Amino acid sequence: MKQALLIVNLGSPDSYAVADVRRYLGEFLMDERVVDFSKWFRTFLVKGIILNTRPPKSAEAYKGIWWEEGSPLMVLSERLKEQVQAHSDMPVGLGMRYGNPSIHSAIQKLKEAHPDLETLHLIPLYPHYAMSSYETVVVKAREVVEAHFPDLELLVKGPFYDDERYLNILANSIKAALPEDYDYLLFSYHGVPERQIRHSDVSKAHCLRLDNCCAKDSPAQAFCYRHQTLATTEMVARQLDLKAGTYSTSFQSRLGPIKWLDPYTDKTIAELAQKGVKKLAVVCPAFVSDCLETIEEIGVEAREIFMENGGEDFTLIPCLNDQSDWAKLLADFGTELYAKKIETTA
Structure with missing residues (x-):
């Protein structure tokens, strides 16, 4: 072989x-x-x-x-x-x-x-x-x-991130695990410091330097984590026929006082509950295997934040796993x- x-x-x-x-x-x-x-x-x-x-x-x-x-x-x-x-x-x-x-x-x-x-x-x-x-x-x-x-x-x-077959598989796995009566679907991706987004910008003039940079075509997007995660969310949302206002993107696992990509998952979940979302589902597409960041950080810690702020039902969508x-x-x-x-x- x-x-x-x-x-x-x-x-x-x-x-x-x-x-x-x-x-x-x-x-x-x-x-x-x-x-x-x-x-x-x-x-x-x-x-x-x-x-x-x-x-x-x-x-x-x-x-x-x-x-x-x-x-x-x-x-x-x-x-x-x-x-x-x-x-x-x-x-x-x-x-x-x-x-x-x-x-x-x-x-x-x-x-x-x-x-x-x-x-x-x-x-x-x-x-x-x-x-x-x-x-x-x-x-x-x-x-x-x-x-x-x-x-x-x-x-x-x-x-x-934009491969149609991958998106189909991801969308189908989300659909299979979504409760029928959920209120909101949060796409939570692993966070990175903003400086790493700027560092990976091959143009050195686009990422987080222009207003609405992720929506503007640039060679930088081939190496831009933020652009690619937002794109995955939107493409999957279209496949699932999600309505505006019923889903969004956030970033988890920040560490230290430096600026990381936002909005932050923990704060977003608290705000959603405070605004009246009672039944929340969370999917973590940056991970293909369930791990500490999904099982414990989202399945335990994020669930507690949601419930403490008025939420009633919390669903963690499994990763693609095997x-x-x-x-x-x-x-x-x-x-x-x-x-x-x-x-x-x-």
């Missing part, structure tokens, strides 16, 4: 033990594309402050969502890999940007099983481009291949990467 498909997700601690959580957070937060300060300040902030205070609290949060089989993200990612393999003629591997199995070990496993491997099809499991998610996976994979597998060709799947149609699309992405290469080089 000369081709293989590698899907890469975020990652998870090996366990909810404080030491494992500290190790995981250290790798995650020391990534210069996640905490994009100078190395000396990032080291001071992460190793001098965060890793001395945050791991016990995070460990408790992980413990609260941990399944008998392990971390939900890891269990669901493994199930997804098996589903993708069932739809693919090429071997499928699974790697994590942080923690285990690493991207390096995943590629090594594929190479050992298939010594004649020549081409690796990489699919970061992120629909939208952000330097702290999609970009860091691609950069890390390229570094690993260049350093350890120089004879291996790497083909990379781009963000698929749905068969989603797995088949990933397998198709891998096949299309090679077909596009052949077309380009013919």
